[in-house]
Amino acid sequence: MSNKLYHGAAYYPELWNEEAIENDINLMIEAGINVIRMGEFAWSIIEKEEGKIDVSFFNSMINKLSNHGIETIMCTPTPTPPIWLTHNHPERMYVDADGRVMGHGSRQHVCTNNAYFRERAAIITEEIAKSVGNLPGVIGWQIDNEFKCHVSECMCTTCKTLWHEWLEKRYGTIDELNEAWGTHIWSQHYHQFDQVPQPHPAPFLHNSSLKTMYQLFSYEKIAEFSDEQAAIIRKHSQAPITHNSTTFFHVDNERLYENLDFASFDTYAEQNNFASYLFNCDLWRNFKKGKDFWIMETSPSYSASLENYAVPHPNGYLKAEAVAAYALGAEAFCYWLWRQQRTGCEQPHGSVISAWGKPTVGFENVMEVEKARKEIESVILSTKPIQAEVAITYSDIAKAFIKTEPHKGLDYRSLMIDYYEKILSIGYHRDLIPEQANLNGYKLLFTPFVHYLSPNYISQAEKFVEEGGIWIVGPLSGGRTINHTIHTDAALGELDQLAGVETLFTYPMDGTESIGEFMETSATLGIWSSVFQPKEGKSVGIIKNGLSAGKAFLTENRRGKGKIVMLGSLPIGEQGDFLLKKCFNHYAEEANVTLKTDVSKGTIVAPRQGNGYLVWIIVNMDGMGGTFTLPYDGIDELSNEYISNRECEIEPFQYKIIRFTND
């Protein structure tokens, strides 16, 4: 892609007449829209009747936009197969966990593993790629749209067959599977792979191995579809390829992006949940490390459907979002959607332009974004995000484990955002990194909520520690094997030894009145917990009361130049927050983490590195205004003022750019 910041929108010109399109393009120019995403639901337009494929509408449209200086992300239209593919073909449709077969009329209604679907998807994608793949207006591709957002694991008979093949490939022999899953429990034992059920209705819970493996199978299959589609496009186009995902969907994002060219996400967080928004930025920056990410969809004001709506953003927040995203590594900030839907089920969704062609309540905010984009573009393009010193591992495989075993309503995403928010609010510059990420450059690594720690992950972390890093593991990490079973050597497997502890007990602490104490701070302990007896390691957090009084919930163990810190439980409530932040600060200091900013809650600093200088982009996200303290003298790039190192103020939703004179 070109060397600029993109400001874009999703657009459905196939649903509007020429006059509306003309009006739209004029308003796009007015609003500073320089990129449009198109085509992801347009299968019935391009191939109205089976085999009669005509991409000319989009070919012209791309050129028309290009002539107005607007570039295009072209999509493949596979999330919405047309009626000729679905009608009278229940065997091609998605089947849910209750065995209900989906019908035509919404989206993702077809099983993406169905062979005929795959055949037709390959054909239409190839035709589209051939037709527009080399148009100068096409700067990128999006495959399909929000994989697995409305559906999760399909239970159709195609999937049944593929499941059996997948199991055979994974386990080799049925005996191996029986042993791995411990299937003599409840007489589940299988003689052949084709006997292994999908997790269909049962009187009580399925085997954890089966539940987790079926999720991983589904993860792999949707990624394979993505790979297959990407390969087809690459035959006819040089433009980079992405997929618009989120942490909500039932995909393994790390695996998904493996064979894609850049990462992008969709987000509809309300303003009061801005930590979730920043979480996405800090994570997506790291799926394709070194390449800018895209925000492919966000609302100019609020998300909605026939059956729900969100609170609209307060004025000014959209601009704060956009600046924060660009500062944290986004190349593009794009709306869903440009023009309000006239029909369907998302008419109430916020847009830039109304169905009757006029600016919506969000339009002025879009104009503010464009103004900001212009103001910050040169700074952004001449710098890049500084390597963080603090990393938190994010894993969609961990998400699958917790979906299988939620203990008592746990949700991986919520757990992670809460955890992340603590680190964010202390003021650390941070990365959320996928499981297989390189740990070079980090000083402090957090690994919470990862039931299964792979040998590779552990050895990477061990090396990180030996070279001087501090690794904070837990809560809920390490207690499950690759097959979602329990270790038989030690509670946390090899981690026990590495951490220099014996994990005595694991049990739920909620309701047991257990109190954790760390450096004179106390807090109630909750969720499923591990209780430690230090061996080579030492206890740094002691449990008072409850069933394990005197034992440790927090230990540290020196290894090489670094330390492994085991966090066995979750301190909860306001006091728990306080204790955790104290703990994180303590180890950050010990790890010599320097990228921490003294900033008031609700305001963030995104530090960026120029050629020989440092830039801070400061954004107020909570709409309350706040303060930040400059560590050295700097120049306010927007006002060109010189500012000495002191506490400065920032207005609600304001952003500032400070260039430090001495780096």
Next chain:
Amino acid sequence: MSNKLYHGAAYYPELWNEEAIENDINLMIEAGINVIRMGEFAWSIIEKEEGKIDVSFFNSMINKLSNHGIETIMCTPTPTPPIWLTHNHPERMYVDADGRVMGHGSRQHVCTNNAYFRERAAIITEEIAKSVGNLPGVIGWQIDNEFKCHVSECMCTTCKTLWHEWLEKRYGTIDELNEAWGTHIWSQHYHQFDQVPQPHPAPFLHNSSLKTMYQLFSYEKIAEFSDEQAAIIRKHSQAPITHNSTTFFHVDNERLYENLDFASFDTYAEQNNFASYLFNCDLWRNFKKGKDFWIMETSPSYSASLENYAVPHPNGYLKAEAVAAYALGAEAFCYWLWRQQRTGCEQPHGSVISAWGKPTVGFENVMEVEKARKEIESVILSTKPIQAEVAITYSDIAKAFIKTEPHKGLDYRSLMIDYYEKILSIGYHRDLIPEQANLNGYKLLFTPFVHYLSPNYISQAEKFVEEGGIWIVGPLSGGRTINHTIHTDAALGELDQLAGVETLFTYPMDGTESIGEFMETSATLGIWSSVFQPKEGKSVGIIKNGLSAGKAFLTENRRGKGKIVMLGSLPIGEQGDFLLKKCFNHYAEEANVTLKTDVSKGTIVAPRQGNGYLVWIIVNMDGMGGTFTLPYDGIDELSNEYISNRECEIEPFQYKIIRFTND
């Protein structure tokens, strides 16, 4: 029907032996019951085996009751087809939205569109009509019972075929439908009518057009069944025909009553919800304007089934209900049920007589009703409800639109009753009128929560305004087309121009801290809202704070001799109530509404017109007693006292009849 007030009950003599029936009739006479409704579930009694029809039991029963001075509403027994019609015939059964096929054993288990059901229903109805249609005891008919109370839209294959025919009739060509519904969205596009799905399970929401049209199709089909049955009865009986409906059921009441002779409803509102009870009276009076309505079912004390029960009425309330109903236009006040069920699933339901043949806890209250009926009968029969000046449009089509698009849990019925309660509690005499009602005689018209305003409705309302009426439109009115899509000319289509405004934005105001201000009163604005920029019209209510500060949520526009008032949002909470009532009073005054009574909350006045004089029937509904102020001197018809124009007191659940000396 004869010139009297009816006091009746539903009765199932087919379930009891002769001795019990004798006992029942004696107690009916004691309680003053003068009409009985029978037969609605008796199909298996009349046609125990297929084709062997014998109506003699009911024929005799009608005569026996008649001999005791008790008249009969005879029912057709179609809600409960017998086992010979259902057993081993899943294709005749109702299918729910999840695809579950109903079995025998409850009621409404058969699809009313099934051809064989229709055939058998026609036969049994004809035989019943032949047998009893001319008996002197039969004063009326009820078709079936509570259409669509336990079921809504059927998903069976019969319905699928009829749906396709209905669509073809409505749209002519599939291209027309595709265009109207905008089906290229999400590649829904159809080539033939027989591809259009029923709204079966799908990964996400169906197209709004499909969802709403399927409801309208279902509305039409059940009304056609009613029409068909009525035509059969009319071949053999002169007695007028009704159906007992409510606003809960999945029917279009206005359409349903089109081909029936009088309107009736069932109500089981608890005493603390008496506004809902009055709502029904004010609405049902207008389905067959000029004809008295019937309360066909209400509990003498409480409703119940095996799985639920309501709070029993406090003593005295039943009488208040009956007097209010008669005063507001009811000809009959009938209980469900006379004698407690011995078997089935409604044994716990309140009744007049217990299963063991004794008076229930409700019996004394029934006796009070009879006493009151006698006391007020001559006044009621010599007067009729005065034409209201204030009308509120009620529309089951609007209900269907909101069922498709509830935004965030909105329920049409609840919205309407809340809105109505404001007008009721101010003291206006009011009508709830169906969409196609004649607007003559009204001065103030309210049209809230009608997403789609038909051209006919708009032109009627426009005429009403030009002749001097004030039309208060909104909230939530006018923003959708006939196909449940968005207008493309203006936010509210032609309404914008009529109202002299430009509707700038529509969006959800909840959580945006928007404040509405009208005549120095402020209140928080909520729900999905329209924001206006007056053109010819003028702003009378301004928005403070939020995203549209300075714009209008309330405008007025003079047109002819009247005004169109646009209410774009819903002021909420206690302050919102206050603001709305202030607004309603303001425009009522401007419209010269005079039928307003100064009455304390919880007490109502029903004004009736005699030949040259006015009568007020005053009823305390909340059991707290209260006051009312006489505008002129009058005579208390019950005590024969002369009362000067002053504030008077009323006891808990008491009623009074005041005849004004000077009209």
Next chain:
Amino acid sequence: MSNKLYHGAAYYPELWNEEAIENDINLMIEAGINVIRMGEFAWSIIEKEEGKIDVSFFNSMINKLSNHGIETIMCTPTPTPPIWLTHNHPERMYVDADGRVMGHGSRQHVCTNNAYFRERAAIITEEIAKSVGNLPGVIGWQIDNEFKCHVSECMCTTCKTLWHEWLEKRYGTIDELNEAWGTHIWSQHYHQFDQVPQPHPAPFLHNSSLKTMYQLFSYEKIAEFSDEQAAIIRKHSQAPITHNSTTFFHVDNERLYENLDFASFDTYAEQNNFASYLFNCDLWRNFKKGKDFWIMETSPSYSASLENYAVPHPNGYLKAEAVAAYALGAEAFCYWLWRQQRTGCEQPHGSVISAWGKPTVGFENVMEVEKARKEIESVILSTKPIQAEVAITYSDIAKAFIKTEPHKGLDYRSLMIDYYEKILSIGYHRDLIPEQANLNGYKLLFTPFVHYLSPNYISQAEKFVEEGGIWIVGPLSGGRTINHTIHTDAALGELDQLAGVETLFTYPMDGTESIGEFMETSATLGIWSSVFQPKEGKSVGIIKNGLSAGKAFLTENRRGKGKIVMLGSLPIGEQGDFLLKKCFNHYAEEANVTLKTDVSKGTIVAPRQGNGYLVWIIVNMDGMGGTFTLPYDGIDELSNEYISNRECEIEPFQYKIIRFTND
């Protein structure tokens, strides 16, 4: 069984290797485990391939345990049929109320009425019995495991046929059924038994008779399966047979134990719900009167699965539980489970030993239990529970009636435990007795929440009264017939006459502001209530306010030497508790109940009879400590101190044994 107290655990050696088993046995010996329950899920181990049965693993295991002094309860493995029985045989699987067919992979997935299942179950049980039935280590049998814990009534076609046969056997002719169920209601009327539906999906509720009878049919069928299995075992083994049940499962425990040799239950109540724990002890003691019961499963600390967990027991509580159980008539106190599951869906469940072979957080508590067992064993073995004077009827048939007719969310179990807790907390020694229990020896009988009172029950109770007992009937008792219909002679049938009252009305009192007054105590009345007019009886509790002011909710009627007390309503809230306890005390005193102890709330006394002396075992259950008052001087058997009759203290979770010097 032998003359000792058992301390046991469930064990799954088939899932572990030899080394783990050796380790387990050593730890069992350390923990004092003297009995192991095995085999209930091991079908796939014993009969891996259809027809190839090999019991040798368990045969050896039993001998190995026996060699270490550990005895065995052997189980039949029928709750988990293996894959060769289920794969590709949907017709053998359990079908739920929504028609969903279960698949392999959990437990109870097969319909226990399926003929092929029965055939294979008979074969495997016979082979197991043959192989191990006479081993010296086998001291007892458990059939299957927790019948109907995850499933309730099956809707498969096998059950359909059996249902029709069962109905024919019960009613003889279809006319009899039609009359009994009153099927002309809603035209349900059947011509043949094979038309009677299972209670499948319907638009509204099914006939109460059908719903209740289908439950009784299901009760009977599972008991027949148990009978059949027991008979097979008895051909090859002298060891007594049980089944581990609870009050949660969908079984008729009284019927189930009819053909079994001893009763046992599973319990996972949290500590704060200890009344529920004691409820089970007081009930299971009476299913096989005169024989000690077993606690077959309880957690050493907490129950859990992948999707839930309970609060772990505080330290000390497990010992209190064990002592209370032994004191109240248990012969065994057994854990589920010995060693934490490595796989499956219950890995998080509390155990004695972890999956990695180490003591869990519960282990020390298990050691305390063993210490206590040894301390009390001789006292327990030389005494037995004293015959209680107070009895409360427990009925799973009543549970079925309330499941059909829950009024407003009523749950029989919760109602009963609340009621029981009042009697417990007053300090009465009490029995919970099945419906057909002999009433000899009791002085005060409570019969709450039994909708249908059988003629046999009434005549037993009548005799009990005539001989001097006081019978407190209600609330909710007596108002339904054997077919779950309403009486037609009197509200409560023959009970009215017996109680010397006319039950005037029955209706829900919630929300009616009815107040009950008894001996100067007042409380709000709630739930479905009966209102009495005394005839020969007299009113002792009067209703104030509400709809039946001045009538009685509580009456008594002398009959022979005793009294029938009718309790028509439920006094609720704290005042209701107070009133009920006053009432219970009043009649206990009148009935000359002497087995009442003056003990503080949270502490219990279990009185036991030795040969010429009395022993009290006192246990603090709430962990708060408390007091108890000795009525005479005694000896503290643990300290050997002499204690004069006075108030004594007891520590949290402490137990004491007092032997009274003069009995």
